[in-house]
Amino acid sequence: MRRLLIATAGRSDYGIYRPILDRIEAEPELDYALLVTGQHLSDAGGGTVEEIEADGRPIAARVRLPETAASRGAVAEAMAVALSETGVLLAGEGFDMVVVLGDRFEIFAVTAACVPFNIPVAHIHGGEVSFGAIDDSLRHAMTKMAHLHFAATDDYARRIRQLGEEDWRITVSGAPALDTMMKAELPDRATLSARFDLPLDEPPLMVTFHPVTRQFGEAERQTRALLTALEAVNLPVVLTAPNADVESDVIRRLFDAFLARRAGRAWLVESFGALNYLAMLREARAAVGNSSSGLIETPGFELPTVNIGDRQLGRTRAANVIDCAADADAIEAAIRQALDPAFRASLAGMANPYGDGNAAERIVTTLRDVPIDARLTGKIFVDR
Missing domain, CATH: 3.40.50.2000 (Glycogen Phosphorylase B;)
Structure with missing residues (x-):
């Protein structure tokens, strides 16, 4: 063996x-x-x-x-x-x-x-x-x-x-993540809502944001820009915790302040687990952030995705991905484009390159x- x-x-x-x-x-x-x-x-x-x-x-x-x-x-x-x-x-x-x-x-x-x-x-x-x-x-x-x-x-x-x-x-x-997405039985909306104490009657923005490790010292500015854009859009937001890279502590601190300001409209989940995370993408109104999952998994759900800044610069993209700079106005504009019903309709039947x-x-x-x-x-x- x-x-x-x-x-x-x-x-x-x-x-x-x-x-x-x-x-x-x-x-x-x-x-x-x-x-x-x-x-x-x-x-x-x-x-x-x-x-x-x-x-x-x-x-x-x-x-x-x-x-x-x-x-x-x-x-x-x-x-x-x-x-x-x-x-x-x-x-x-x-x-x-x-x-x-x-x-x-x-x-x-x-x-x-x-x-x-x-x-x-x-x-x-x-x-x-x-x-x-x-x-x-x-x-x-x-x-x-x-x-x-x-x-x-x-x-x-x-x-x-x-x-x-x-x-x-x-x-x-x-x-391999697409194997799970296409073949596994994902939790339904009611199960997700109960398991993570998330009200999902109104589809949220799913936000995953990590430090950009070749831009040390920029995490606070970039995170503030993201949160300013999210407040301007004024939709329910589900945040996932950042990874363990340097300056993730800065992102966590700013997330905590955002959650306090947006009580009842924003939630943070430390870790969904693979099946629950995929199910949340299915339930989301759009994905926002700088994670590779925004490029690899979201096309399978025809989910509009805002990719912020340079962290994923160079990766293959599908038609659902909207790239923008890491500043508040650009992020807000990209989110509003992602929320346009015509944009989402344009993704019907799209192929996932992964x-x-x-x-x-x-x-x-x-x-x-x-x-x-x-x-x-x-x-x-x-x-x-």
């Missing part, structure tokens, strides 16, 4: 992994355990490890990291801890392959720890671009350390090839069948 170690650092990647884990569990030739770290175990992150425990997923290790919300130095320290503790785990247990996803600094450290052990790494969501975040550099570095690549689109696969990777290592799988909902099958088939040998671990650079 082939044993996989799968690294997860927060609610966002765990939700993406869910259909992959389900498919692995149905495969008799594969076994797996999770390395749980990052925001899952953060005091400020809502204790999202509880979702993993409730799902009954096997956990090989829990790697608690320093809190990173207020300090760039703490991010470097957290990377060091994640790298070191992953090394301890790999030295003590026999894993045949490590699976990583995305571009978070915690997952970069896990990937780097695999290098001295010569353990093959499978990377999901490589080849993408997000110029506004330091994650951009980390993602491409992970591509060069990884041995298998599961790209969400043809464009992203082409970029992986530009980085010198051999064609046979690359699979255009699509985005796949067909069968990513997990493609990924798990490759993880099961690829020979683990010198050809896999002995990477060459292809000059093109």
Whole structure:
């Protein structure tokens, strides 16, 4: 039996992994355990490890990291801890392959720890671009350390090839989150309303906003601009908590003040969990923020989406995405465009460029069948 170690650092990647884990569990030739770290175990992150425990997923290790919300130095320290503790785990247990996803600094450290052990790494969501975040550099570095690549689109696969990777290592799988969106039974409106104490008779704006890590010092200005625009539009707002990047503490502080001003019209949910989050997108009037979910998942609901600033600059966009600068007037104008019934009507029947909902099958088939040998671990650079 082939044993996989799968690294997860927060609610966002765990939700993406869910259909992959389900498919692995149905495969008799594969076994797996999770390395749980990052925001899952953060005091400020809502204790999202509880979702993993409730799902009954096997956990090989829990790697608690320093809190990173207020300090760039703490991010470097957290990377060091994640790298070191992953090394301890790999030295003590026999894993045949490590699976990583995305571009978070915690997952970069896990990937780097695999290098001295010569353990093959499978990377999901490589080849993408997000110029506004330091994650951009980390993602491409992970591509060069990884041995298998599961790209969400043809464009992203082409970029992986530009980085010198051999064609046979690359699979255009699509985005695994779409598997859940297309195939899972999502909670209905009444269930969501009761579970999170949210009145949903009037569709809210769904807002997810994170620090832009290549624009350190700008979080307060950008968040104030967002909140000013939301107040001007004067609709119900559901906020999700920011991730663990530096200056997320600034965003949280401003969110708290906004919630106090808008009591009864604004709510914050620390973590919905994957199924509930997708169901909230289904119920929303529009999505607003700078999260990758605004580009990947929202097209499947034909949901108007306002993408703010540079955090996702460079990613593939569908017709539902309205880009705007991170200032109050631009954000307000973009929201009003998203709320225009004619704009929403124009999205009927739109295609999602991120796949067909069968990513997990493609990924798990490759993880099961690829020979683990010198050809896999002995990477060459292809000059093109």
